[in-house]
Amino acid sequence: MRVLLVHSKFPATYWGFQYSLPIIGKRATLPPLGLCTLAALLPTQWSLRLVDLNVGTLTDAELRWADVVFVGGMLVQADSMREVVARARALGRPTVVGGPAPTTSPHLFPEADALFLGEAEGRVDELVTAVEELRKPRRRLTPMTLARPEHEARPQLSHSAVPRYDLLDVASYRTLSVQYSRGCPFTCEFCDVIEIFGRVPRVKSDEQVLAELDAIYRLGHRGPVFFVDDNFIGNKKAVRKLLPVLREWQHAHGNPFQFYTEASVNLAADEPLVRDMVAAGFNSVFIGIETASVEALRETRKKQNVGVDLTAAVESLTRAGLEVMGGFIVGFDSDGPEAFEAQRAFIASVPIPLAMVGMLIALPGTQLEKRLTREDRLRFVSSGDQFSRTNFEPKMGDQALLEGYIRLLDELYSLDAYEARCARFLELIGPPAKTAPTTLVDLEIVARAAVRLGVLGERRALFWRLLARAARGGLPSIRWAITHAVQGEHMIRYTHEVVLPRLRRAASRPSRGSVGASTSSSAASRATPSVVGALLHAGGERLSTV
Numbered sequence: 001m002r003v004l005l006v007h008s009k010f011p012a013t014y015w016g017f018q019y020s021l022p023i024i025g026k027r028a029t030l031p032p033l034g035l036c037t038l039a040a041l042l043p044t045q046w047s048l049r050l051v052d053l054n055v056g057t058l059t060d061a062e063l064r065w066a067d068v069v070f071v072g073g074m075l076v077q078a079d080s081m082r083e084v085v086a087r088a089r090a091l092g093r094p095t096v097v098g099g100p101a102p103t104t105s106p107h108l109f110p111e112a113d114a115l116f117l118g119e120a121e122g123r124v125d126e127l128v129t130a131v132e133e134l135r136k137p138r139r140r141l142t143p144m145t146l147a148r149p150e151h152e153a154r155p156q157l158s159h160s161a162v163p164r165y166d167l168l169d170v171a172s173y174r175t176l177s178v179q180y181s182r183g184c185p186f187t188c189e190f191c192d193v194i195e196i197f198g199r200v201p202r203v204k205s206d207e208q209v210l211a212e213l214d215a216i217y218r219l220g221h222r223g224p225v226f227f228v229d230d231n232f233i234g235n236k237k238a239v240r241k242l243l244p245v246l247r248e249w250q251h252a253h254g255n256p257f258q259f260y261t262e263a264s265v266n267l268a269a270d271e272p273l274v275r276d277m278v279a280a281g282f283n284s285v286f287i288g289i290e291t292a293s294v295e296a297l298r299e300t301r302k303k304q305n306v307g308v309d310l311t312a313a314v315e316s317l318t319r320a321g322l323e324v325m326g327g328f329i330v331g332f333d334s335d336g337p338e339a340f341e342a343q344r345a346f347i348a349s350v351p352i353p354l355a356m357v358g359m360l361i362a363l364p365g366t367q368l369e370k371r372l373t374r375e376d377r378l379r380f381v382s383s384g385d386q387f388s389r390t391n392f393e394p395k396m397g398d399q400a401l402l403e404g405y406i407r408l409l410d411e412l413y414s415l416d417a418y419e420a421r422c423a424r425f426l427e428l429i430g431p432p433a434k435t436a437p438t439t440l441v442d443l444e445i446v447a448r449a450a451v452r453l454g455v456l457g458e459r460r461a462l463f464w465r466l467l468a469r470a471a472r473g474g475l476p477s478i479r480w481a482i483t484h485a486v487q488g489e490h491m492i493r494y495t496h497e498v499v500l501p502r503l504r505r506a507a508s509r510p511s512r513g514s515v516g517a518s519t520s521s522s523a524a525s526r527a528t529p530s531v532v533g534a535l536l537h538a539g540g541e542r543l544s545t546v
Contacts, residue, residue: 004066007032008080036163072099121155201234227261260284268313321430331360340404
């Protein structure tokens, strides 16, 4: 059996860093961990190839080689997924579509031969049987649907396997990724993670994690490794056991990796856990802060953020040596016209260079979508697009939300505001537990950044000012300064060249749909995807916007 695994193309996104990648000589930020994990679960006698449309192209010859084509992705990749399905179909190759997109929105893929919904572990036999059936010459009017029965428990991650990283062109990616857990114990109304992966975090064994790190190490990767867990500390007891093991592995291998992940804000209150993370080599964490408004936090059931001094939490993590990347939301029912200035002021007050702000959207299957449907306020099923009108009727009104969001992004990613946040970060960031060795790749990135940003760049003054600020902090601070100069090139350009023009066009047009109107695939397909996420559930990686 010849299987072609296709990682669909992401549109340009904040997390894609498409304007930064050429500076550092990379093609993509992250690999398709989901497809790599699925590949490891498939029969060993099958011949596998993987094509990542974010680093290369898909040829007809590759499609003809395959007996079956596996396509996976999130809602943001749906357009690309459908294109791959259409091309395979035109060449007579059956397709299996899986991942978060078909799991939450199967109606978007009527041309697929089979839909594989949910997580893959423990279901490979079912998939193999389906693939054999697909090879029989018959025409299907509707996709074959493979779904885990509702009463059946989600799989334990002990059933997972070391991803087939060897199928990747590793040098094309800035970061490689591993997964430790799936699920999150909290109840945020807007979040689809708990609907897809559940509220009881499931974890891999320490030995499984080390085996994945070993595999990455053997392939020659050095540098960033992303733990793709939606909440790395969802199972604190297990994490406390893992971190010393990671620390020892890093020490034994010369500290080759810098880890980053996602976690809930209650991490800041657990100083021993923070110290253990830094000691193990973690240097960044994405946290869904959402808003400083207690009323909005209660409304959206973000109870873990209520009663927390969010400014102190961010500063505490930064001083401990963890960069905080923050997720923020505007458009809650309790938000009024003052919400935008409140968000701007809060973000300006904390050391968060990368502040990701999105309008609230009701993703398929979330408690928010269900509530808005009951209230007859849902306009259409979301495709994940945050840079158009939102998919429900906001209490403050469409135009007020769009115009306030435009002002907020314009201010946050002005050159002065971004530099001020970077400067605040450089003042507070604590030292790493171990200084990572400087590699030839690091030196090449520094040289490319110095030329592309410091000599030829439109924002070259920012590059040199950040370096000057960092000089007092030594090599770790200089590394941070270069990192934020490179990332800032993307954040500033993407905001002003792509996002704001789209939002302004949306603001100039009438609202799409009417309240309580279409939740059909046609409505969903009109939106252009714009947030980054996972591939197949077997890998489950997604850098949530929340």
